[in-house]
Amino acid sequence: MATTPSIIMRGFVGTDPKLFAVHSRTGQSSGCSFRLGASRSYWDAASQQWKARPSTWLPVHCYGVLAQNVAGSIRKGDSVLVSGYLETDEWGEGDDKHSLLVLKAQSMGHDLLFGTSTYRRLRKTQNATTKSYLSIDQLTAPVSTTDSKAQSGVNITQDTCPEDAAELLDEYTTSQEINADGGSDENTANEEKNSVDADFLVGAEAM
Template sequence: MNETMVCAVGRVATQPVYREMASGPSARFRLAVTARYWDREKNMWTDGHTNFFTVWANRQLATNTAASLTVGEPVIVQGRLKVRTDVREGQSWTSADIDAVAIGHDLAWGTSAFRRRGKPETAPAPAQPEPNWETTQEGSSSPMDAPAQQPPEAAVLT
């Protein structure tokens, strides 16, 4: 499958919008990407044209995006470029979306503290006695008739 993968470096233009969908979490925000060039006449860097992309994040990336990004922060977004053209009410419009694979802060502009998200806590299953899988003892007709042996504490996994 041929897909157009892009890496865009810009700033968060809108606060991420987080939604719980039937297919899982989803988040979107607008990314402003401004070209910069060296102006020889002015002898300084100058801002060029600004492109705006709608960045879409899904599943865990959506949750982390909503919790980590705010307007104005410099970010790097990698993902699949999707360009759509549509006509509504007689007006033609084009949108450029990025289906994000990875999003991170641009450390050229500041520092960031990474925190790994833990797995959600699940209640442990109630302990059940270990069945005795050993051969039958003398006088016993079935392995289940034999008394269950408890494993040593060091062998119990938690």
């Protein structure tokens, strides 16, 4: 069985990445596209200087979590390294049939030869039915607090990330259930648990 070889392409981002919806039998996901320009330089002995060859331009497509991360991290003009494979997209029929060579990215990052970058690891959440990642907005958004939450005994501050807030909430509700079993007022425990808003529940976009 023939396989498509992977390639690594170094270049600069020619257009700001754009997100688009991808529909399939398994549901809806995200896609992202931008144009990547790559050029090579050569030494011209006659002029005794480096000269650039014409740039090669390719559209880059990526999907899922990678698409969301690219849209939140990559900008026009950035130097990047893209790992993926080349694929020909075709559409139309008969005389109106068109084709386009596309670099389908499987991983991507800034080229640190030309600049610096800051890395933020995505936090993975999992329950009985889904495995998902927190979005960039969820990772960077602070968790708000109110007087009722402060009195609940959950030690959550403005700097608490959403996933840590969820863990603290789980610990708190578990301790309240144990106390209720030990003879405390069950109604009071339920009221205290309900005072913790859904603000602390971590929502994640399903893969």
